[in-house]
Amino acid sequence: MKNILIYSILCFIAVLPVSAQKFYKDAINITNASLWQQGESLYINMQIDMRNLKVSNDRTLTLTPVLAGPNNNVALPEIVINGRRRQKAYLRAMALDKTTNMEIPYNTEEVLTYTQIVPYESWMENAHLDLEENLCGCGGHQEVLTQEMIMNGVSTEAKRLAALRPTSSFIQPKAEVVKARSEQYEAHLDFPVGKSVILPDFMNNQTELRNIREMFNKIQNDKKLTVTGVYIDGFASPEGPLKLNEQLSKSRAEALKKYLSTQEQIPTKLYNVSFGGENWEGLVQALEISNLKEKTEFLHIIRNTSDIALRKEEIKRVGGGIPYRTMLKELYPALRKVNCRIDYTIANFKVDEGKEIIKTQPQYLSLNEMYLVANSYPKGSDDFISVFDIAVRMYPNDEVANLNAAAVALSKKDLTDARKYLDKSNKQTAEYANNNGVYNLLSGNTAQAISEFTKAAQNGNEDARHNLAEIEKVMNMKRE
Template sequence: MKKILYLILLAMLTGLESQAQSNVVYKEQIRIENQSVSRNADNLLTISMNVILLENMKITSNHAATLTPILELDGTNKALPPIVVYGRRRQLVNERNNNVPQDAFAIVRRKRHSEQRVNYLVQVPYEAWMQHAGLVMDADLCGCRDLVEAGTLDRIATLNIEPPGTEANIAYIPPKAEEVKYRTIEGRAFLDFPVNKTVIYPEYRGNQAELAKIRTTIDTIRTDLNISITGIRIHGYASPEGGYANNARLAKGRAEALLNYVRHYYDFPEKLLSMDSTPEDWAGFRKFIANSTLPQKEEILQIIDLDEKDMDTKERRIARFVGAKTYRYLLQECYPALRHSDYVISYKVREFNVDEARVLIKTHPQQLSLQEIYNLAQACQPGSEEYNHAFQVAVLMFPDDPTANLNAAAMEIQRGGDLTAAKKYLAKADPNAAETINNLGIVALMEGNYDTAEQYFIRARKAEQCNLPKK
């Protein structure tokens, strides 16, 4: 699938005109012809017209006239640069005093009994309220007043800037290839040990089931011909009750015991095996308390968060604070779960072609790279069930990847699916990418928010231009 960016709706942004027949304003002394209003791709409103001073327009030699085009709608208005028409003597005086208006579009010296033409052309930033605004003319022929209410003035034209119904191009991003597909699988074992012991007794309490769980995890990877194990790491933890030094010994010794079990059961190369330990699992303790309904949980959390080096003192402080009943509850319901051995099995997966990926996406999608899933989608009919499923699996396997989320959003948009889901995915895509901004514009377009959509498309085009390689 080719990479499609903001290239969406130049038709939506250009050629949006409002035309009117020539008309005469201000007591039939000024004629307006060829008026045109258009909006371009840079979101600028271009106003052009011929302003003709008719033969019967009279300005005495000492006076000036200010002709100010105004955009107005329901009390909101924007005055455009005026045309200033001087009488002969007024022009000479102003020039001599260096009193020439700086904001005027044009300064004209009036020629009596002659028709004079000003080709008026200005650009202003487009604002949403201008979509159906009126273009009117304030003609102050005496220079003696401020602008009057725009709604009372002669109307030149009514704007009608409507976006046409144009199909937008949805943006996908081809993912980058993984040089090597490294993966991990994690588990947690709750082995039971006799008090103060570090020897594993397989038949003791629930150890048989826990050891079987570890072996099943290892065997699933070890027997898969697509996979090579690159490491097995054990991390042991003890619970906070008791002395810290003894807990450090227990956590380390029990982790070593489990590593030795794996070492002797499988005879793995020694370089694949490693271990670590944490004397007391205070992070797990904090999580348990935070999720509990204990009435004193906020105070307990404050004690846990104290920057105290003597962990035994901290644990005793908690025991005294909560009282005997709650402490017994912690000993029975919390602390046993904090005595655990976590294991991480690292492995790498070989590369797959499209035909292999078509099978694996249904059985072992975790073995596929984001690029392999994308390549599978490209081999499918766009919009087909298999095509949509590929992008759904991609974002499921790589939930935090910006590209996976961008493409999942594009798929939802393309199939006319759940725009809420599309927006959720786009929130996790790269916010500065032209493709993300483009697709946000399409969502806004589908929801009928035309002005918002156009703003996104303009931003997308600018973002793409910034990313183009410099020549």
């Protein structure tokens, strides 16, 4: 006969409580059932109220808790309730049989706190707890009434860790004293050979000039912006004498300055003109993406011949000069360009202003202004999250923007985006270590998460200290 477990100590009814369930003709109530894994042990706990139970004089009711899985079953110590006459016979048998290890059955006038500890095995993660009810009578009569489920689901350390909501860290970006920005346009103006006068109706000049004017007008007409400088840099294609090309690149830049100063309302003193001379860098880039068979030979000459005049002669001789003539026609025109850049400053905005501007002109806000706007909303709200998503789109290579975007992604348990943003963050900060710890915890790598949190905590990160404390609660959580 199995030993009968009878515990009078109070035990902690942990997570996964089950409201009162009725068993055996609704005469037995089971409450506060739990299956709790801690370390290498599984704790089974429940309270069994049998005060309404009546067992016939000659009958014995045996209740056997069973831990059941898809391919495994473990029968736990049973509880025996005897009828009045069966109880007397039981006591006589116990008195006569000195070798039998028998215990007094459960007294139904009390509420039993049933606790059992068994070695934990991996299959138990998805196990459920059943109650097998057997009723026996005189003459060896036995009737198996039923096996009913008490509860389903084991609270494992892994599940409890996964249920944690670790705290991610944010960094407040530094405020910009002056919000300096710039817009640049690469104008491919067409000039007659050897000329530097801008002819608006010549070839594609009308379109190019219109694009430049639109850039100027957008900035000039926005009262939030103040122009601080206009920079024009001219280039020439590398055919013909070097000195002539240098002069052409300069005079073409001056021509654009003259044209713009008469068209736009920007003071002449804000213009800065320079010349880049022959556009060899542009030629290299054009060759690298071209389909010319001789491009490798051309690139070798450009990169290994420092004498410009000799370089031009060698280029002309490749393939008898035919490839060079192709370059003159297909690649060289785009090298005769003028770069135009407008520098400007943006006004600073208060939070209420920023909340409106971010909807239509987010590029006007600094990262610090976006951070303040985000934190004017409840943390974790849709508006809070949206601002940090906008920030990383506006500043895709900024380490702080990426760190904060990673924190938002982690709050949504979006591990793919979180990893992408973390990889573009400053890995030397305590905030990165904490957020990397959150990433590892959500990925199921608890040991690495603890290591990262510890590193961050040692560097003063309060979020990491909180996360470590939460993990410790789970790892050391005992059933009282």
